[in-house]
Amino acid sequence: VSGGPIIIASREPNAIEIDQEPISYDKIRMLDSWNYKLPSHNIPMLTDKIRNHTLPEFDGNATPRLIWDIDQDKNTNLPQFVDKALKLLNLKQVAYEIENSLLSKVSCTACKAGTGLLQHYIRTGKSEKEIKKTIYNFCVNLKIQSPRVCEGITELFAGEVIYVLGKLKIGPDEICSFIIGDGCGDVYNPYHEWEVIFPPVPKPKIEEQRIPEPQAPSFKVLHISDTHFDPYYLEGSNADCAEPLCCRLTNGPPLSKEQSAGKWGDYRKCDSPKITVDNMLKHIQDTHPDIDYILWTGDLPPHDIWNQTKDENLKIIKETVKQMSEMFPNVPIFPALGNHESAPVNSFPPPFVDSPESSISWLYDEMDTQWRKWLPSSVSNTVRRGAFYSVLVRPGFRLISLNMNYCNNKNWWLLLNSTDPATELQWFIYELQSAEFNGDKVHVIG
Known part of the structure; x- marks a missing residue:
């Protein structure tokens, strides 16, 4: 797409202002001095002899x-x-209906009503404390969730949402069209139109790819995602509670034997106990000792999104990284970031949000530390900037891990400026062009 993006400029501490004049992408880039033209990682991660794997x-x-x-x-x-x-x-x-977003009509109406009310409160000078109290009362009185879930959601999410809404000059129609998507109308918003720069290089001729011969060398790759390990899972607890996540001591005793959480997990509103994740990984290790590398695409913390803290999420991340390292000590692991790693969930401020209370550096810096167990130090720059990176797996084969949370319409920070957050797409184009020059094939995860 092309057009006039929004401009974000930090003129006062913790203050973000929005320029209403459509401007060029080049001017956007002037506000960010980060050089995306970084040297690509060119030391192969896999040095073992290429193998033929026996498939099931x-x-x-x-x-x-x-x-x-x-x-x-x-x-x-x-x-x-x-x-x-x-x-x-x-x-x-x-x-x-799900595929065609027909079920989003109800969400759309609720979004517009809630957003309009919040913007009214902000414009009339209500304090954050007053607005939080109103949100909590709505949540409890309308029986949207239990009082403790309403309290947690309000405390975790309200401050961020109030801050973002207070900086915007667009209304509920534009906001909810962005957050809900097509199910809430395709409302034109000039401040979310922008373009990236493609290199003026002729594209090579597209060649038809031949199917490899049956005995051709192959990779055996393990893909693990969304383990959502719950450290508070309790066997025998209530698996059929009235909250978004059950199977915990805080959910009270089950009313019947059928409502009890099992030893290995439960198909109802419960996440995985550690014993199940351990057993799964041990089975994989025993059954597939010849794995070449692992793709690990995030979503590690549990779904208690009303009850999370940064420290708690980091603890889960560290414990799960330790678990993977011990179970697969000699296997390269290529991770990607999930939307649940942040606290609150889906909250991934771009680099221009650098105030201590709002910056995402608490997560990206720790991810760089944890991922360094498998990734080279040369990717630290991009991981700490935006949790994305590029590595050479073997000569001629590159892997790029993108942070897809900058494409997540539930990331409220993008309402301030969705213009290529963290310059990730521009960096991505540069990496792909470099790979094309080198004749590399590229596998993209995210």
């Missing part, structure tokens, strides 16, 4: 199925609650 036998008669294609009149061999859901719901219609 494939049943030629097997056919992939989507869950909503299952015959709902037959036994599915799924957990009982899933089986009941399949019989009660027309999942094809549900899938269609």
